[in-house]
Amino acid sequence: MKNPIRFLLILALSIPLTASDVEKIEFVKSALKAMGAPNQPKVEVQWNRYYNNAQIGEICRKIAAAYPQLTRYEVIGKSYEERDIHSLTITDFSSGKPEDKPGMYIDGNIHSNEIQGAEVSLYTAWYLTENFEKNEWIQELMKNKTFYILPSINPDARDHYISEGNTPHSPRSGLVPRDDDGDGAINEDGFDDLDGDGHIVSMRIKDPNGRWKESSEITGMMVPCKENETGDYTLLGNEGIDNDGDGKINEDGEGFYDPNRNWPWSWQPEYIQYGADMYPLSIKENRIVADYILSHENIAGAQSYHNSGGMILRGPGSDSPAFSYHDQDRKYYDFIGKTGNKILPGYDYMVLYKDLYKAVGGEVDFFYGMRGIFSFTNELWSSFNYFGEKSKSSEFFGRREPVYKFNELLLFQEGIVPWKKINHPQYGEIEIGGFKKSWTRTAPSFMIEEMCHRNMAFTLFHAYNLPVVKFDEVTRKDIGDGLEQIDVILKNERVIPTRSYYEIEKQLTVPDFLEISSEDKNDVIAAMIVYDKYLNNTREIEKQPVRVKIDQIDGNATCQVRWIVKKGKKYTVKYTSKKAIDLESGL
Amino acid sequence: MTKKFMLPMLITFLLLQSALSESDLYHYHTSAQNEKLVRQITQSSKDIMSYTVLTKTDSGKEILAVEITGQNHNTKPAILLVGGLEGYELTSVEICMDILKHISTHYSHDPSLSGLLETCTIYIIPNANPDASAHFFDSPRSQRKTNNLPVDHDLDGKTDEDGFNDLTGDGMIAMMRIKDLLGAWTIHQNYPVMVPCTAEDSLTERYTMHFEGFDDDGDGWLNEDVAGGVDLDKNFPYHFEFSDKEAGTYAVSQKESKALADFIFSHPEILLVYSFSDDNNLLTPWPASQNAGPEYMDEVQKKGVITKMLMEDALVMEQLTKKYRKIFQNMDYFQTEKNNGNFAEWVYYQTGRLSVTTPAWRFSLDPADSARCKNKDIEYYKWLQRSGHSGKVLAWQKIEHPDFPDQVVEIGGFLPNFRQNAPEDSLKPIFERNRLLVRSLCELLPKIEIADIRTKKLHDNIHHVDILITNKGALATSTEIGRHLRWVPKIRIQMDSKVEIFSGKNFALLDKIEGNGETRKVSWLIKTNKKSITLKVHSPVFGDITKEVTL
């Protein structure tokens, strides 16, 4: 048997191989393999649609079953509505425990309508495992790093977005019920899918005194009248009814809180930050995910996926000095972010508070503020994707014309519900029409795979640059009087330091340590950190010379420790770091 | 009250009286004893009070909340008492327990008390932090206000590895002084009290000061990572301090704090919270804005941070201060700086309720003492002498310390945990004053009534309807800051009959109604051939009031 593991797997997964399967395998074998995806992946996934939470779980379990040496699948908790929050731990398990390697954390879909982050996360898990065997760069990466992948951290509302009537912008919130309008009733007046097609579109009513008309150039697009024109329509907002008779439409739907304004560190209450909810991590899913992140002290980099606008965002989200980032950490952010500009055409590396808007209590700030973790938020799907031109940032979801044009020329009108008449209990005869929920903020089928791949590549670049520390030099020399001098030089071979300047300054995390041991603890006489070996600038470690505290090992830099010890003994030095692999060397 | 209730209540009263003998009332109880008492008391008075378990701590202790409704079980405005926040301070726990016992034993024969509970509810969480307060009974006894969560205070990768050690074996963790030229402490000239060195005593003997202990982990530091934990009164989100290791990893990270937060948010009828802490916002009011609420809130939104009470709410606090000063006369003691992330400020700024906080007890300063100074240790020493507790200072005694073989090491000074807690013989007057304060706080709560319903027939079947709602209590129906927080509910005035509405909506929402008689009006223009209509006032704070009027 050529591949016994695979055979066992097929048995374990109880996938019977039929004659037509064999035929299919032969058929793909003879095709020319394109760069990228393998011709015969063990786990077949089509990257041209959006999966619900149960399907995400199924794909995760298939990957874990197909690659037990590279993957661990876990449900880290249940959402408010008792759905699984899935996680995959991905690393080369044969080369060390996952928690000993620097971790790259990836999640998607905290905003439920911003759906495609889950697919990018899943694709990352799939691509890493499927290409491990043949690609040396990936082997090296998985030997040195661990990936923690949580495709959807808001599963209730993801499923709501998929299966219920929604706009491209809803629900955004999770589904923990809240009284949005303070009337004592909860979620009593949300959207109403008047025609039951699963899409909440716009309502308009014929009105000779209206101030809106249909565009003469683009079919179906509503434009405001000029001052000297008369119109045909009044716009009535999104599909809905005044369900509770308070004179308002759709004022209290699913949620509402903003799951991405509910995280500790820069959190501020409702009157400062809309959507903050009652207290940090008051939302069940957020608390589960935050505790998961905090319990993995090896996480050194983090990536969250949102939509849309083509952005590579980093914090801070606030201009307050209390929540600013450390100046010295900026260069690492810039190094990763600017490379992102290249990997992701149509995306811009931006600082949240000054290039987009102010927002506190965000997840992106949580990583950095709590643990000094370098973190990015990508806003997937750019107006650049329509016709290779990016709208100005002031046009948040891009100009509408290219969206309609793309719909006409490439989607053959599929993205829009054409205006149609319907009877409304309060307005009488009206028309409804407009963008479908799955158009304008999400990639169409034929562009999903590229979106997944390029964003993954950006994240892998970040993961690659997380610290890899090696012993650069370990020397021992006789200095007379029965003593020896031991010099240990550690080197970080990647760009990101083992601890950020912020976590050092705020004392957020356990520092690195370099320890020496021998049979008798009195063998070690003294220790010092060497700042300049040529000029002998050192600092003596008076307390506990056997365990030297190291604030960080900077990117592509070294750190030298010197011990004075008794001659002729056996010594072992051990380097420990939360965000780098521990090392040991005998002398 | 009907006579039917009287007999069982009387029996209850007698039973409890015998269970709670005088001698048992005025001393400190373990949390197990208090848990048991709460169960007994609520069981024997179950028609007027009940308890729920909010959570269990890591060591399995329960955090209990008692709801005292009296005979009126409807929704009513409420106050909440929270004891035990400061961990090493147990006086507040006993104050809360006393109020519980007092109401249970006095309800049936004190008409002013049973009358008060007709219009309000009292919630009591006697001990919010039982794991911390359990250390009061530890041996050796040490001064510790944190819960039991293992914390790596010194960031060496290990938790709780270097705590105190009882070197003298007397069951107390006292102070330890080491003679050291580099020390910053010296002995005061007039009192046997250690004070920081100043220029004047530059030539005196110098010491370093520590708590009793070894360097257990051999890292060169003493007691740098004691057991536990998180200080509950630092674990709330108002100005939470991330770099303070005793504040917790993030705000509301602890079971204890989450239980408190969830309890308050799920009880919108709680309008005022009385908690016990180092702070005293009745003696020293929190800073207040000079601008009116809406203007100040604009400023807050722009700056992204809130630091002052709203002017309107600060005025309300003055009313409470007056009541407090009347009951607690001549309060003269050292006030302490409040913690960042404390509970009391969070209650006001983020839950939108009125928040009152005072220390349960402090050693008092002598107004007649002309030699009063600013050094708390010296004044504490004098108080110990004055009040007959001189035994709470230990004479310095030399010991052999393995970590300092060549230095003079002595153990002595103040005994732990006494300074934070009222001596048992002074508990009685403290209890009495707090009973009075809680009563007068309850008396201030708002009271909502339908003052009038006016109807006017404009034509056959066409009517104009006005409903007038009045607040007859002293306090407003919500705080001013509550108008900016969604969790503070509005009062819903509803047309409860099916009629055709020309003007007005099915319901109107009223926010804050000021106290002492502010009246608000809601109007409708309706068409109906009914002879009468029903109007309904609905509020999660004041309950439901329904009224039918003939047209």
Ligand SMILES: [Zn+2]
């Ligand atoms: Zn988003």
